[in-house]
Structure formats: C-alpha cells, structure tokens
Amino acid sequence: MNLDSKIPEGPLAEKWDKHKFNVKLVNPANKRKYDVIVVGTGLAGASAAASLAELGYNVKAFTYHDSPRRAHSIAAQGGINAAKNYQNDGDSVYRLFYDTVKGGDYRAREANVYRLAQVSVNIIDQCVAQGVPFAREYGGLLANRSFGGAQVSRTFYARGQTGQQLLLGAYSALSRQIAYGKVKMYTRSEMLDLVMVDGKAAGIITRNLITGEIEKHAAHAVVLATGGYGNVFYLSTNAKYCNATAAWRAHKKGAFFANPCFTQIHPTCIPVSGDYQSKLTLMSESLRNDGRVWVPKTVEMAQRLRAGQIRVQDIPEEERDYFLERKYPAFGNLVPRDVASRNAKQMCDEGRGVGSSGLAVYLDFAEIIKRTGADSVAQKYGNLFDMYAKITGENPYEQPMRIYPAVHYTMGGLWVDYNLQTTIPGLYATGECNFSDHGANRLGASALMQGLADGYFVIPYTIGDALAQTPPKPVTTEHPAFAEAEVAVRERIAKLLSINGTRTPDDFHKALGHVMWEYCGMARNAEGLKHAKAEIQKLRREFWSDLKLVGTETEMNQALEKAGRVADFLELGELMVDDALDRNESCGGHFREEYATEEGEAKRDDENYAYVAAWQYVGDNQPEVLNKEELKFENVKLTQRSYK
Amino acid sequence: MAGSNPNAKPMNLTLKVWRQKNRNAEGGIVDYQVKDISPDMSFLEMLDVLNEDLLRKGEDPVAFDHDCREGICGSCDLYINGRAHGPEKGTTTCQLHMRKFSDGDTITIEPWRANSFPVNKDLSVDRSAFDRIIQAGGYVSINTGGTPDGNEIPIPKDIADRAFEAATCIGCGACVASCKNASAMLFVSAKVSQLALLPQGQVERKTRVENMVAQMDKEGFGACTNIGSCAAECPVGISLENIAILNREFLAAKATSNNLA
Numbered sequence: 001m002n003l004d005s006k007i008p009e010g011p012l013a014e015k016w017d018k019h020k021f022n023v024k025l026v027n028p029a030n031k032r033k034y035d036v037i038v039v040g041t042g043l044a045g046a047s048a049a050a051s052l053a054e055l056g057y058n059v060k061a062f063t064y065h066d067s068p069r070r071a072h073s074i075a076a077q078g079g080i081n082a083a084k085n086y087q088n089d090g091d092s093v094y095r096l097f098y099d100t101v102k103g104g105d106y107r108a109r110e111a112n113v114y115r116l117a118q119v120s121v122n123i124i125d126q127c128v129a130q131g132v133p134f135a136r137e138y139g140g141l142l143a144n145r146s147f148g149g150a151q152v153s154r155t156f157y158a159r160g161q162t163g164q165q166l167l168l169g170a171y172s173a174l175s176r177q178i179a180y181g182k183v184k185m186y187t188r189s190e191m192l193d194l195v196m197v198d199g200k201a202a203g204i205i206t207r208n209l210i211t212g213e214i215e216k217h218a219a220h221a222v223v224l225a226t227g228g229y230g231n232v233f234y235l236s237t238n239a240k241y242c243n244a245t246a247a248w249r250a251h252k253k254g255a256f257f258a259n260p261c262f263t264q265i266h267p268t269c270i271p272v273s274g275d276y277q278s279k280l281t282l283m284s285e286s287l288r289n290d291g292r293v294w295v296p297k298t299v300e301m302a303q304r305l306r307a308g309q310i311r312v313q314d315i316p317e318e319e320r321d322y323f324l325e326r327k328y329p330a331f332g333n334l335v336p337r338d339v340a341s342r343n344a345k346q347m348c349d350e351g352r353g354v355g356s357s358g359l360a361v362y363l364d365f366a367e368i369i370k371r372t373g374a375d376s377v378a379q380k381y382g383n384l385f386d387m388y389a390k391i392t393g394e395n396p397y398e399q400p401m402r403i404y405p406a407v408h409y410t411m412g413g414l415w416v417d418y419n420l421q422t423t424i425p426g427l428y429a430t431g432e433c434n435f436s437d438h439g440a441n442r443l444g445a446s447a448l449m450q451g452l453a454d455g456y457f458v459i460p461y462t463i464g465d466a467l468a469q470t471p472p473k474p475v476t477t478e479h480p481a482f483a484e485a486e487v488a489v490r491e492r493i494a495k496l497l498s499i500n501g502t503r504t505p506d507d508f509h510k511a512l513g514h515v516m517w518e519y520c521g522m523a524r525n526a527e528g529l530k531h532a533k534a535e536i537q538k539l540r541r542e543f544w545s546d547l548k549l550v551g552t553e554t555e556m557n558q559a560l561e562k563a564g565r566v567a568d569f570l571e572l573g574e575l576m577v578d579d580a581l582d583r584n585e586s587c588g589g590h591f592r593e594e595y596a597t598e599e600g601e602a603k604r605d606d607e608n609y610a611y612v613a614a615w616q617y618v619g620d621n622q623p624e625v626l627n628k629e630e631l632k633f634e635n636v637k638l639t640q641r642s643y644k
Numbered sequence: 645m646a647g648s649n650p651n652a653k654p655m656n657l658t659l660k661v662w663r664q665k666n667r668n669a670e671g672g673i674v675d676y677q678v679k680d681i682s683p684d685m686s687f688l689e690m691l692d693v694l695n696e697d698l699l700r701k702g703e704d705p706v707a708f709d710h711d712c713r714e715g716i717c718g719s720c721d722l723y724i725n726g727r728a729h730g731p732e733k734g735t736t737t738c739q740l741h742m743r744k745f746s747d748g749d750t751i752t753i754e755p756w757r758a759n760s761f762p763v764n765k766d767l768s769v770d771r772s773a774f775d776r777i778i779q780a781g782g783y784v785s786i787n788t789g790g791t792p793d794g795n796e797i798p799i800p801k802d803i804a805d806r807a808f809e810a811a812t813c814i815g816c817g818a819c820v821a822s823c824k825n826a827s828a829m830l831f832v833s834a835k836v837s838q839l840a841l842l843p844q845g846q847v848e849r850k851t852r853v854e855n856m857v858a859q860m861d862k863e864g865f866g867a868c869t870n871i872g873s874c875a876a877e878c879p880v881g882i883s884l885e886n887i888a889i890l891n892r893e894f895l896a897a898k899a900t901s902n903n904l905a
Contacts, residue, residue, distance in 0.1 A: 047788075050788070051787075051788040054787040054788055065711065065719070066709060066719070066768075066770070066771060066772070067771065067772065067774065067775050067815065068775070069718070069775070069815055070711055070712075070717045070718060070719050071717075072711070072712060072717070074712065074716050074717050075712045075714050075716050075717065084794070084795075086795060122789070122791075124794045125791040125792065125793055125794050126788060126789070126791050127794075128791070128794040128797055128844070129784065129786050129791035129792070129797075129844060130783070130784055130786065130844070131783075131784050131807075131838065131839050131842050131844040131845055132811075133804050133805075133807040133808035133811050133838065133842070134794075134804070135804070135808075136798075136799055136800075136801045136804040136805075137801065138801050139798065140798030140799050140800050140801065140804075141795045141798055142794050142795055158808055158811075159808065161716065161812060163716075164716055164812070164814075165808070165811060168811065171778070172778065172782055172783035172784070173783060173788070175775065175778045175779045175782060175783055176779070176783045176785060178775075178779050179779040179780065185775075187772065187775075210764050210765075239711040239712040239713070239714075239717060240710060240711055240712075240713060241711045273682075273684045274682050274684060274685070276682060276685050276689050276692070276693060277689070278686070278688065278689050278692055278713060279713045281713075281714050282714075386734075387714065387715065387739070390715075390732075390735060390739045390741065391686075391739070391741070393684075393741070393743060456788045456789075457788070457789075460788065502700070504696055504699045504700060506692070506696060507696075548699060548700065548702075549699075550699060550702055550703065550704055550705075551704055555665070555666065555765070556666070556707050556764055556765040556768065558705065558707055559695075559699055559705055
C-alpha cells in the first residue's frame with residue numbers, strides 16, 4: 001500500500017501555515033452537528049477534548065481512570081521544551097526542529113517536527129494563561145533549564161512536577177467543557193474495540209470497569225490518545241495501568257503500527273531491588289544537569305564496594321571514572337538518553353556496576369551541594385530526592401544516587417499522516433500513541449510538548465478538514481457492525497474467563513517482560529530476536545490455555561482487565577521483535593549489536609533504512625505486512641550523531 | 645536487597661482487609677496472612693503478593709485503586725491502621741514501604757470512609773465528587789489560542805511558588821478521609837488559593853469560590869471545624885493556610901457578590 005503522509009508542498013517554514021489555510025472549515029453552526037470520541041485523558045487527550053469542545057464539537061471523552069486527572073502524563077517530572085529563546089542563548093524554532101531531528105537519529109518526518117517546534121511557543125502561552133504555575137525568576141519572568149540533547153536552555157518546568165501541573169491545566173480546561181455540557185465524560189470506561197463502518201472509524205466498544213457493562217458509542221471521528229506501550233516490558237517507568245489495548249485493537253482493524261521497535265530506555269531510574277518489583281521509578285533527567293555520573297575505575301574496587309567492604313564516600317576522586325564526561329566532553333552528562341543508557345550498561349557489563357546487584361551506576365550531587373548548598377539543591381530537586389529516599393531508604397544528600405536504565409517511552413505507535421490521521425479514515429492518534437515526531441529517540445522534555453501540541457494546536461485544525469467533508473448526519477449505533485463488534489468483545493471476555501488454568505495474568509506479563517528486556521531491550525541481535533519471537537509465540541499459546549481468572553464479567557474485576565491487556569501485549573511484543581529484526585541498522589533507541597561503529601556507537605544505514613516501518617495486520621498468527629514510508633530530508637543533512 | 649536495610653529479614657504479617665462486593669453490598673473485615681514480605685517492598689507490592697496468592701487459590705483478589713506508584717497520580721487511597729496512607733508522614737500509600745512495619749505485625753486496611761466517597765468494591769471508592777467540584781469553577785475560563793505571550797504576565801517568584809505549593813494537590817481524598825466531618829475544605833481551598841494568588845485567576849475570583857463551595861456542599865461533604873487533621877495527613881503537604889485563604893475569599897466574595905446564580 002502506498003502510504004501518503006500528506007505533507008504539504010512548499011518550504012519547510014511555510015508548510016503548516018499554508019496547510020492551515022488550505023484545510024476545509026466546518027462552519028460554526030454546523031460544528032455542533034458533529035460528534036467526536038476522544039479516548040484517553042492524558043495531556044494529548046484532555047487538551048484535544050477541551051479544544052474540540054471549545055470549537056463547538058460534541059465530544060465524548062473516555063478514560064479507564066476514576067478521574068481524567070490521573071493519566072501518566074502526570075508523572076512527567078523534568079519539563080517541557082519550547083523555542084521561546086527567552087534566555088537569549090541562540091534558540092529558535094529551527095534549532096528546536098534541528099535538535100529534535102538529530103536527537104531522533106534522523107528517523108522522524110521533517111515537516112511534523114518543524115510544526116511541533118513552531119507550536120511549542122503557543123503551548124507555553126496557553127498553559128500560563130490557564131494558571132499553570134511554572135518556575136519563575138526573581139524578576140517575575142519564566143525560568144528555564146537545560147536538558148539532555150540540547151545546548152540551549154529551553155525547558156520550562158514546575159519544580160520536578162511539570163507533567164502534573166500541565167495535566168491539571170488541561171484537566172481544568174476539560175472540566176470547564178464538561179460543566180458546559182460540551183464534553184460527556186466517561187470515567188472507569190475502557191475501550192475494547194474500534195467499530196468500522198464502510199472502511200471508516202464509526203465508534204468504539206467500551207466496558208464499564210465498575211459494572212462490567214459493555215457499551216457502544218458512535219461518532220463522526222475517533223481520536224486515540226491512549227499513550228505508549230512501554231509496559232510490554234512489564235517493568236517500566238509507566239504507570240501500572242498503561243497499556244496498548246486501544247491502539248492494538250485499532251491496529252487489528254486496519255491502522256498500521258509504525259516503528260514498534262523504537263523504545264526508549266531512560267538512563268536515570270531507580271534500580272530494581274527484587275523480583276517482587278511492580279514498576280520502576282524515574283529520577284528526572286534534569287538531575288543530569290547537576291549530578292555527575294560515575295563508576296569505580298577498576299573492577300576490583302567495584303567488587304569491594306558491592307561486597308560492602310568499602311563505602312562509596314571512601315572512594316577517592318582519582319579512583320572514580322566520570323565516564324560520560326570522559327567520553328563526551330562537549331555534552332558530558334547531558335548526552336541524549338540512548339547514549340547515556342548504553343554507556344551505563346557498558347560499565348555494568350564490564351563489571352564496574354555498583355549496588356548489590358551490580359546493575360547500577362552513581363549519580364553524584366556532592367559537587368553541586370558543595371558549590372551551592374543543600375538548600376539550593378532541595379529547592380530545585382527536593383521532591384525527587386525525597387522520592388528516592390522513600391523508595392531506597394538512602395539519603396541522596398549524603399551519598400550518590402544509584403541509577404540504572406529502564407524502559408520509559410515508546411517512540412513507535414500508530415502510523416499517522418501530517419493530519420494525525422491513521423490509515424483508517426476517521427481515526428486519529430495523538431501524543432505518545434502515534435509515532436510521528438521523535439524518530440528513533442525522544443529528547444527529554446519533548447513528550448509533554450508533543451502531547452499538548454497535538455491536542456491543543458494540531459488536531460483542532462486537521463480534524464475539521466475531514467469533518468467538513470463528512471455529511472453532518474446524526475450518528476447511531478444501529479449499524480450491524482456495532483452489534484458484531486460488541487459480540488466479539490463479549491466472546492473474548494468469556495473466553496478469558498473460561499480458560500480456568502493455573503497462571504495469573506501478572507505471571508504471563510512478567511514472563512513476557514523478561515523476554516522483551518533480555519532480547520529486545522537496550523541491545524539487540526538477530527539471534528536473540530529470533531529466540532524471543534519463538535518464546536513469545538510459546539507464551540501466547542500458554543496464555544490462552546493456562547490462564548487463571550476468577551469472578552465474572554459483570555462486576556469490578558481487575559484481574560480480568562489485566563488479562564485483556566496482557567493478551568494484547570503478547571501480540572504487540574512479537575511485532576516489536578519483527579520490527580527490530582527487519583531494521584538491520586542501529587539508530588537511536590534501537591541498538592543492534594551487529595551494527596556499531598568501532599567506538600561502539602550506533603551505526604545507521606541511511607541508504608537502506610531511512611524509512612518508517614508501518615506494519616499492517618492481515619490476520620491472527622500471520623506475519624504482518626511491512627509498508628515503508630521513505631523519509632526525505634530536504635533541510636537537515638544526515639550525519640553520524642556526535643556528542644563528543 | 646538493595647535498600648538501606650540489607651540485613652532486614654522477610655516479614656510475616658496478618659492483614660485485616662475490608663471486603664465489600666459492590667456499592668450496595670454489606671462489607672466486613674477479612675483476615676489474611678502474607679509471608680516472606682521484603683522490607684524493600686512497597687505497601688502495594690505487598691498487596692500484589694496477597695492478590696496473586698488469592699487468585700492462584702481461586703479466590704477473588706482485593707480490589708484497590710493505584711496507578712503511577714510514584715506518589716503523584718493520586719489514585720491510591722488506603723486507610724492503613726487508622727490513618728490515611730498509613731503511618732509515614734507526607735507519603736502516599738504507593739510510596740509507603742514495608743520497612744516501616746515489623747515482622748508479626750497486624751495491619752488493618754480499609755477504604756476511605758466518607759458518604760461522598762461511596763465504595764465501588766473492597767478498597768476502591770468513587771471520588772467523582774472531587775471532579776464535579778473542579779467542574780464548578782476550578783479553572784480559568786480561556787479557550788485554546790489567542791493567549792498573550794507567557795512573559796507578558798510577570799508573576800513575583802514568591803507568589804508563583806505559593807501558587808505552585810497549592811497546585812500540587814493530587815486529589816487523593818486523604819483530607820476527607822482523615823477529617824471527622826469528612827470535609828473537603830483542604831481540597832477545595834488548594835485550587836481556590838492557587839487561582840486566587842495568580843493574576844490569571846482574578847477575573848473569576850469571586851464566582852469561582854462561590855460556585856466551588858456550593859458544589860462542595862451539594863456533594864454532602866461536612867463542614868470544617870479547624871481540627872487540621874487534613875493538613876497533618878495530606879501526603880503532599882497542602883498547608884492548612886489554604887483553608888484560611890478559602891474562608892477569606894468566600895467571605896469577600898459573598899460580601900461583594902456579583903454572582904446572581
């Protein structure tokens with residue numbers, strides 16, 4: 001199939017303005033005749049639902065949470081990028097665009113990224129006007145900090161709780177529209193399938209998580225803002241409920257899934273402490289502004305440390321290897337996430353890791369505390385230090401943090417065109433749910449930016465273009481396709497409940513996570529990936545023959561909810577492996593051991609792999625079909641990334 | 645293993661857990677034993693162990709709300725040994741770790757108790773009343789687009805910091821659960837203060853506080869009698885000062901009301 005990305009003609013800087021002029025408009029009186037479903041109420045969903053309702057559309061918003069204020073956007077710590085150049089340090093829309101394309105290792109679409117950089121400045125204005133309490137300087141103006149992968153300070157923040165403050169801003173805008181009756185809010189409501197009528201998205205099937213009731217909802221357009229799929233790995237920094245079900249159900253109805261193997265491993269997470277571990281906690285990347293990453297210079301010293309024969313405080317300066325500063329003098333501790341993660345793994349592989357498991361490196365604040373005082377450090381990072389102390393029982397003001405990489409974000413997602421429309425007409429994907437802006441690696445403080453850009457400033461324009469070409473007839477769930485989809489959902493739930501085996505959903509999830517982390521994690525190779533594929537297929541068969549559930553579908557049944565999500569992860573995991581096997585190069589978060597430079601850095605193959613891999617579902621247990629969207633770089637010169 | 649207490653031994657505990665099939669069913673306390681609990685586990689990981697065990701035995705796992713497990717989403721809401729979010733100050737249930745307990749302890753786990761937070765099942769309650777209070781006015785009425793440049797609204801740093809402190813409320817409901825009157829004043833006051841402090845919130849300052857307080861009363865939350873257990877038990881340290889601000893805002897609004905509703 002020919003993938004039309006619908007990128008507008010003309011110079012890069014003019015594409016979005018021209019496109020906004022060229023899209024068809026729905027006249028104000030007609031907007032109330034259109035219904036739009038928005039699934040997910042994180043940054044991308046809440047901002048879209050509020051903005052669409054403000055324009056006059058009737059919005060139905062869905063979340064599986066008890067409130068639209070809980071989505072995992074809330075946990076983003078560090079900040080949000082915007083090309084304001086308030087710091088007079090040489091930032092510009094073009095520089096943010098350039099940094100993002102380069103940071104993404106040249107696997108993102110130029111036009112989308114440029115638009116993202118353009119609207120980034122509007123996001124800050126919007127959030128300030130909502131009352132989001134961003135950090136301020138003494139003169140009353142907005143403060144900025146620097147972040148990995150950039151040499152300018154363009155990150156806006158609200159202490160270590162930027163995601164919370166931005167989400168509460170979007171939630172407040174959404175709440176206002178709920179009060180006006182323009183948004184009908186469905187909480188504790190999980191999307192379990194997409195309904196297609198005449199090849200177009202016509203609605204969704206949901207399950208009420210309290211009563212178990214299966215509901216049908218129709219609309220003229222459906223927006224999925226359902227986040228990423230990092231929980232395929234079981235252990236990740238994602239919230240426990242984060243899942244791929246909505247996106248995966250849409251994929252199985254015809255939406256292509258792009259670059260599933262592009263997953264981001266975040267370098268600064270609290271290490272695993274035991275096999276009971278239910279999730280991993282991120283320590284914001286902003287800590288790398290002031291923390292210095294190191295391990296002991298020698299394996300012998302690391303061994304003594306792990307055995308408890310020596311304390312970290314007693315290791316003399318000359319015995320410490322600040323490996324990021326040593327290897328990348330220009331960027332130092334602020335190299336992009338993928339580079340920082342791989343280097344930490346390399347140190348641990350060499351036997352120089354710390355902590356009892358040896359799977360950790362130090363992030364040390366001694367120098368900044370000495371230079372500016374503990375109070376000043378607390379002002380900046382207080383909540384992060386407190387969180388670290390609560391989880392580990394160690395005081396980071398007195399001894400360095402132990403950190404290790406963990407799965408954090410997924411750059412891949414549903415394939416969308418410039419309008420954020422998937423390959424299914426009438427179905428849109430925004431935020432982490434789509435694949436569009438981060439290429440093979442996302443820069444820090446760019447996820448919040450993309451979620452809000454899509455929701456506040458892109459989808460309100462682009463969805464109108466499609467709706468203007470749709471007759472404003474009332475929608476119903478009368479079409480037989482709704483009944484069919486409902487029956488399929490009920491049958492699947494009944495099947496899950498009837499297996500009556502011995503293993504719990506979590507048990508299967510952990511087993512899948514182990515396979516994914518070992519063979520499709522920070523470093524991958526063809527042999528391991530082939531092994532993983534067989535393992536996942538085996539797990540999937542076991543799941544459908546040995547799953548243990550109790551209770552019924554007509555009550556609150558959290559294990560049943562979990563089982564449905566794990567079933568989808570067991571299919572998506574295999575596609576991630578297929579994608580990683582197809583991509584015979586290393587780029588960004590995708591590091592194939594066979595494709596590395598002599599210095600061990602990722603080696604891209606622009607000749608053969610400068611494409612978006614968009615996978616097409618063609619039937620259960622059949623190989624998916626690969627469709628390629630060639631990436632054209634007309635403005636940025638492809639170079640080997642260097643942060644030295 | 646990797647925590648502060650490498651020599652701490654696994655614990656065996658007795659749990660007394662509130663079980664209730666649904667909103668209309670009668671509930672009661674049921675005893676469970678959990679074994680080999682690591683001190684480095686979080687409280688919710690300990691409940692995961694219980695639930696996996698129950699499920700394997702063919703018994704219904706305990707329903708409870710949780711999500712981020714980083715103390716920020718506000719989903720988790722357990723009443724542990726008679727205290728909202730348990731014994732550790734300034735800590736959500738998900739950030740409470742088992743090293744705060746000892747081998748052989750008996751731990752009582754209940755849902756939030758408040759008429760305005762009906763039980764869904766077991767330990768999960770319905771906090772949608774909070775959303776309806778925010779819908780009554782917890783926002784600045786601006787649409788997307790057309791806003792001035794962010795730096796055109798300078799805000800003194802101390803004001804911005806105070807607004808931020810109020811804005812950090814996670815909406816968990818511990819304040820209501822801890823209050824003998826089941827009052828929601830701390831929750832409401834946090835949002836009212838945040839927006840009353842900021843220049844962006846001035847235009848709707850009066851109507852906001854009037855409408856939010858009216859909705860709070862409508863939801864059936866109790867009155868505030870200035871005991872302060874809400875602030876003492878708030879996991880993110882929302883200050884009692886906010887309630888003073890709310891009272892002042894409310895009186896000022898009522899005294900000069902232009903809200904005809």
